[in-house]
Amino acid sequence: MSGQAVVQVEDLDVYYGTSQILFGVGLSVQQGETMALLGRNGAGKSTTMKAIMGLAPARRGKVTLRGRVVSGLKPHHIARAGLGCDCAHADGQSGAAVA
Numbered sequence: 001m002s003g004q005a006v007v008q009v010e011d012l013d014v015y016y017g018t019s020q021i022l023f024g025v026g027l028s029v030q031q032g033e034t035m036a037l038l039g040r041n042g043a044g045k046s047t048t049m050k051a052i053m054g055l056a057p058a059r060r061g062k063v064t065l066r067g068r069v070v071s072g073l074k075p076h077h078i079a080r081a082g083l084g085c086d087c088a089h090a091d092g093q094s095g096a097a098v099a
C-alpha cells in the first residue's frame with residue numbers, strides 16, 4: 001500500500017441500542033480501488049456503510065476521507081465533503097463513492 005488512502009476506517013464499534021454490531025472494523029480504500037464487503041445476511045455490511053456515512057453513529061473508531069477525519073460529522077456534512085452512498089440499486093447492492 002502506498003500513498004494516502006481515499007477512505008480509511010479504523011477500529012469502528014457500532015451499536016444499535018445495547019446490541020453491538022461492529023467490533024473494531026477497519027478498511028482502507030486507495031485511489032482507483034474498488035472494494036467489496038462480503039458476508040452472510042446480518043454480518044454488518046450495511047451497518048459498515050451507514051457508519052462510514054455517519055448514518056449509524058460509531059461509538060469508537062475513526063473514518064477519514066483523504067486524511068480528514070469525518071467521523072462525528074453530520075451525514076450531510078460528510079456528503080458535502082465528497083463521500084456519497086448509492087443505496088438504491090435494484091439488485092440489492094449498495095456502495096459508497098468519493099467525488
Ligand SMILES: Nc1ncnc2c1ncn2[C@@H]1O[C@H](COP(=O)(O)OP(=O)(O)O)[C@@H](O)[C@H]1O
Binds near residue numbers: 021040041044045
Ligand atoms: N436499525 C436496526 N436496529 C437494530 N438492529 C439492526 C438494525 N439494522 C440492522 N440491525 C442488525 O444488525 C446486524 C447487521 O445488519 P446489517 O448491517 O443490515 O447486515 P448486512 O447488511 O450484512 O446484511 C443484524 O443482526 C441486524 O439484524
Ligand SMILES: [Mg+2]
Binds near residue numbers: 045046047
Ligand atoms: Mg445489507
